[in-house]
Amino acid sequence: MAKELVLVTGGSGYIASNIILQLLEQGYAVRTTVRSLDKIDRVKKIITAGGIDKLDDLSFIETDLSSEKNWDKAMEGVNYVIHPASPTPKLNFKDEKEMIDPAVNGVLYVMKAARDANVKRVVLTSAYGAIFAGHENRTTPYTEKDWSNLDAKNIFPYQKSKTLSERAAWKFIEEEGNGMELATVNPVAVMGPILTSDYSHSNIQIQQLLDGEVKAVPNVDSGYVDVRDVASLHLLAMTSPKAAGERFLATTGETLSMLDVANILREAFPAYAAKLPTKKIPNAILKAAAVADPKLRMVASLTGKYAGTSNQKAKDLLGWNPRPAREAIIATAQSMIDLGIVKK
Template sequence: MQKQLVSVTGGSGFIAIHIILQLLQQGYAVRATVRNLAKRAVIEDMLTNGGLTDFSDLDVIEADLGSDAHWDQVMAGATYAIHVASPTPKLNFKNEAEMIRPAVDGVRRVLRAARDADVKRVVLTSAYGAIFAGHPHRTTPYTEEDWSDLSAKNIHPYQKSKTLAEQAAWQFIKEEGQGLELAAVNPVGVMGPVLSAKYSHSNVQIQQLLEGQVKAVPHVDSGYVDVRDVARLHLLAMTSPQANGQRFLATTGETLSMLDVANLLRAALPQYAANLPTKTIPNLAVKAAAVTNPQLRMIASIVGQYAGTSNHKAQTLLNWQPRSAKTAILATAQSMIDLGIVK
């Protein structure tokens, strides 16, 4: 019997590689896109570290979100598509359109190709950034009913791009989808095992904490979730009939400050205790520094803000049971130590 084919965009990314790993382990065939075919070796290296030994059901194809080329090949014969690829946030962008346009155009390109190839359903990797931004007086947990308020001031272009890309996806389905199904997954801070020393920028904050690069932390609260659970939620959203037309917050429902994260690491990894920060930076100091340092702008836009989230919908509708935030954070740290990423 022929295996069902799933096309996964952005195949060498942190979330995508765990999705591909679970798809192959569950008996699907996978066609992954990369911007450069040299990344095939990277993908195989990470899958090997994840425990996979057989690559016969994996196809890797070159396709770029910024170009129409190859997307028909990417989707040909696929039952499902998981659109994880996203333009990377630039630190030194000239204007916000540089971040927003590629995200919006890319999602339309992928959906159009999926529709034209008779793909059954697309699962979009959106973000918590499409949910929480622009609600400064929030006191109750964010849910899938919430959307970032783009009319609010000080919204970082990255959150804007995530919001507009997801909105463009739902609009496409409504106006041009012709029966194509869509579900979205909106992860909070994604932690969990990194699978290669060379290619993980996703959890650089854990590396910086353990190496003693961070002397004090800003007062930023966040939800956290394990990448293995994020991948599993994508697969549930892909196959569950009740997931069609829905978005799902991928969160454990816990909220931790950056100091909480440092304290978790300190308790579990005492050999790194001396490197870990014990102090927080006042919010006003972070905001003042961000005026001249573009790298701090995203942080400055969220310091001191409420960050509670609920995973009630994913739990009740899809029976999704994530690991704890602590498990996810310690898995990141341990994998980085094991792979020699932490110096």
């Protein structure tokens, strides 16, 4: 009997590669997209490092979210699509449309091609950024019912792009989906083990802390979740009948400050204790610095903001049970030390 074929977009990505690992472990065949065929060896290296020796059930196709080209071929024979890929963000954009338009268009290329190929369900990797932004004076945990308020001031283009691209996917399903199903997974900050030295930017915070690059931390709270649990939630969202038409916040439900993260690392890795920060940057100083340095503006906009989240829906509906944030943070650090990313 032929194995069910799952298309995973952007196979070299941190979340995508962990999804591919779990799909192969569970007996699926996987086709993954790469922006360039040069990335095939990189993906194979990550998957092999994750413990999969035989790659017979893994295939590749070159396609890109910047155009419709090859998406029809990518979908041939596919049962399910998991779509973690997102366009490469521009840091030096002149207009926010440079970030928003590729995100929205890319999602629609995937959705249209999937529908035309009679794919059963698409699982879209959205983001916490599509949920929390633009809500002032919040005191109760964010849930899947929340959407970022794009009419608020200081909404950053990244959060806008994630909100508008997810909205576009739901609108497509409603108006043009022809019965195709959609579920979304919205992760908070993603931690967990890195499999090769070519690591994700979502983990750069841990590297900078351990290397002593951070003398004081901003007063920013966040949820954290392990990449392995984000991957398992995607698989549950792909197969569970209850998941169709639903959003799922991928979070442990814990809220940690950046100082909490530093303290977890200090306790777990005493050899690095002297390099880790013990102080917070006052909000006023950070906001003043952000006026001159655009790279600090997004962080400055998050200072002192409530960041509580609930994972009750994923637990109740799908039986998802993530490991604690502390475990995910320690796993990130340990893998970075083992791979020589962090200086000893």
